[in-house]
Amino acid sequence: MSQSIRAKKMGELMEKYPFLEDFFLQNRLFTQNAQDFTLEQYLNSLSEEEIEEKALDIRKIPEEMEDYIRQVEEFLGIREEQSVSSLTILPGYTKDKVPESFEKLRLVPSQITSIVGPTGSGKSRLLADIEWTAQADTPTGRTILINDKKPDLKWRFSSNNRLVAQLSQNMNFIMDLGVREFLEMHAQSRMAAQPEETIRRIMDAANELAGEKFSENTPVTGLSGGQSRALMIADTAILSASPIVLIDEIENAGIDREKALKLLVSEDKIVLIATHDPFLALMADQRIVIQNGGINRILPTNSEEKVLLEKLSDMDRTIQKLRSDLRSGKALQGTDISL
Amino acid sequence: MNLLVVSGPPSSGKTSVILRTAAAFKNRGLKTGVVKFDCLYTDDDLLYEKEGIPVKKGLSGALCPDHFFASNIEEVVAWGKKQELAILITESAGLCNRCSPYLDGVKGICVIDNLSGINTPKKIGPMLKTADIVVITKGDIVSQAEREVFTARVTAVNPGAVVMHVNGLSGQGAYELSTLLYDEEQDIDTLEGRKLRFPMPSALCSYCLGETRIGEKFQLGNVKKVDWQESNRDM
Ligand SMILES: Nc1nc2c(ncn2[C@@H]2O[C@H](COP(=O)(O)OP(=O)(O)OP(=O)(O)O)[C@@H](O)[C@H]2O)c(=O)[nH]1
Ligand SMILES: Nc1ncnc2c1ncn2[C@@H]1O[C@H](COP(=O)(O)OP(=O)(O)OP(=O)(O)O)[C@@H](O)[C@H]1O
Ligand SMILES: [Mg+2]
Ligand SMILES: [Mg+2]
Numbered sequence: 099m100s101q102s103i104r105a106k107k108m109g110e111l112m113e114k115y116p117f118l119e120d121f122f123l124q125n126r127l128f129t130q131n132a133q134d135f136t137l138e139q140y141l142n143s144l145s146e147e148e149i150e151e152k153a154l155d156i157r158k159i160p161e162e163m164e165d166y167i168r169q170v171e172e173f174l175g176i177r178e179e180q181s182v183s184s185l186t187i188l189p190g191y192t193k194d195k196v197p198e199s200f201e202k203l204r205l206v207p208s209q210i211t212s213i214v215g216p217t218g219s220g221k222s223r224l225l226a227d228i229e230w231t232a233q234a235d236t237p238t239g240r241t242i243l244i245n246d247k248k249p250d251l252k253w254r255f256s257s258n259n260r261l262v263a264q265l266s267q268n269m270n271f272i273m274d275l276g277v278r279e280f281l282e283m284h285a286q287s288r289m290a291a292q293p294e295e296t297i298r299r300i301m302d303a304a305n306e307l308a309g310e311k312f313s314e315n316t317p318v319t320g321l322s323g324g325q326s327r328a329l330m331i332a333d334t335a336i337l338s339a340s341p342i343v344l345i346d347e348i349e350n351a352g353i354d355r356e357k358a359l360k361l362l363v364s365e366d367k368i369v370l371i372a373t374h375d376p377f378l379a380l381m382a383d384q385r386i387v388i389q390n391g392g393i394n395r396i397l398p399t400n401s402e403e404k405v406l407l408e409k410l411s412d413m414d415r416t417i418q419k420l421r422s423d424l425r426s427g428k429a430l431q432g433t434d435i436s437l
Numbered sequence: 438m439n440l441l442v443v444s445g446p447p448s449s450g451k452t453s454v455i456l457r458t459a460a461a462f463k464n465r466g467l468k469t470g471v472v473k474f475d476c477l478y479t480d481d482d483l484l485y486e487k488e489g490i491p492v493k494k495g496l497s498g499a500l501c502p503d504h505f506f507a508s509n510i511e512e513v514v515a516w517g518k519k520q521e522l523a524i525l526i527t528e529s530a531g532l533c534n535r536c537s538p539y540l541d542g543v544k545g546i547c548v549i550d551n552l553s554g555i556n557t558p559k560k561i562g563p564m565l566k567t568a569d570i571v572v573i574t575k576g577d578i579v580s581q582a583e584r585e586v587f588t589a590r591v592t593a594v595n596p597g598a599v600v601m602h603v604n605g606l607s608g609q610g611a612y613e614l615s616t617l618l619y620d621e622e623q624d625i626d627t628l629e630g631r632k633l634r635f636p637m638p639s640a641l642c643s644y645c646l647g648e649t650r651i652g653e654k655f656q657l658g659n660v661k662k663v664d665w666q667e668s669n670r671d672m
Contacts, residue, residue, distance in 0.1 A: 121596075123593075126559060153566075155635065162595075166593060168596075222609055229609075236612060236613075263581045264576070264581060268578050269581075270579065271580050272552060272554070272583060273554070283555075283586055284585065287585060
């Protein structure tokens, strides 16, 4: 096949695979005036000097282009398939090699599962098992199934098809871009079909979650803690291709956590949250209790807990109302809290 | 003995990743040793020592650390054999981001970090492009969006590589990485006759040879000038 790609006109290649633009750009190859050249002719037209300067190995480029085309097409294909309809965890062992006692745990999209347990108990290990689609080949001996079957190795090795997206406490934006440019860049790398529409949805959702509204022109590094968190969650829910979202606590400050989880779930994600916060733990449909490296219990959130959650939710709303009253300069009254 | 060549820009997390991976090897009963190459200074040997990992360091001083690597790697392998290592890892300095110290037939691993910015993949030459495995670190402190954009760009530069995400602090992903690195079949005895995957720059100018004076008449050999005419898109 390398033979045939070499003989293709650059213009044709670019038309058929528009995403090659990024390949050329990232490899510092300028192809503007090469439309009528074949790939072979184009590569041969590079001067020896340019090749050494840019540290290129032109013999390998056609092959690399094919790899790249294959990867991107695979990525686009998987996105079409809507591929993950269930994730199943089969038991392994605790740190003392005692078998875990559950039979199997099957998670489906739009379901929220929380993970609780002491420090060092193995919460992160469980998340890593999922990310790696473990096949009894990690220290826990657990096995992960996708759609009730042994998973395709693509989940381990293909770089654009990560099974898992992560959101955590310590994450910050580091790019020096405005919110809109930032989202455009992400949409482009995800090859979003309708970038405009997608960006508008993310902006709306993020502003819905954040206490204070922000505009498309705000630099991402200038967003407040709450606004950044809101944008990250909305962006992950709507634009990330990963079907599973792992959350490592979402702090209280300035975002509506209930809406945040509902947003993720409405986008058909499987959501796992490692948390110590009773509100988040009870927001989940079930929780996994980890002890000494093993899954010790799996508890569905029971009806009594749901009642408790209502109360916690009232408390959360009360606090948010107080916060917004304070912000708008009102004096607070004793009757503002009615618990 | 297995040989692994780990390379990457300064402070990208090479040592952290090697330490975490070596811990996974240790659990499998595989003895790992490290040789750290750097230019002027490194404390990495102390970190390895603390974990009970046999370590040697080589400072290139006034020489390019990658050229220094190439001229010393044979002796490095001999040292590893003498230590009876199952796995010998070299950690490079990766100073100018251009060269790759990878050898044909020896796994080459490039460690880069999310914090270095999304234009980094484009800036790193053969060190990234010719690696077999690319390890991306510090994903715990940037947003999911930036991780995805960064990964997509790494893939565009090196579509053939396996890309792994490892958290150098918590070690998440290091166990998984270790399973890709050790090859029971490989037994490296000597490197004589093996080749660098990518030639190092042929440049040799008077400043490489110790010239300190500025000015046209002191510039001999392979001298290159900034092009002041052209639009500066290449610079
Ligand atoms: N947050 C975070 N920090 C990391 C991660 N990996 C490494 N670090 C930190 O980054 C710093 C540099 O890591 P090193 O492992 O020393 O990097 P290196 O590439 O070996 O550095 P040199 O050998 O000096 O070039 C250290 O402070 C590490 O703790 C990571 O995944 N996340
Ligand atoms: N079943 C197991 N068998 C062997 N080792 C295990 C098992 N589960 C976890 N471990 C190991 O125990 C250590 C601690 O686990 P982990 O980091 O997952 O804890 P954690 O619950 O995430 O802790 P923290 O709350 O501090 O984040 C890790 O080195 C992990 O690989
Ligand atoms: Mg943890
Ligand atoms: Mg180091």
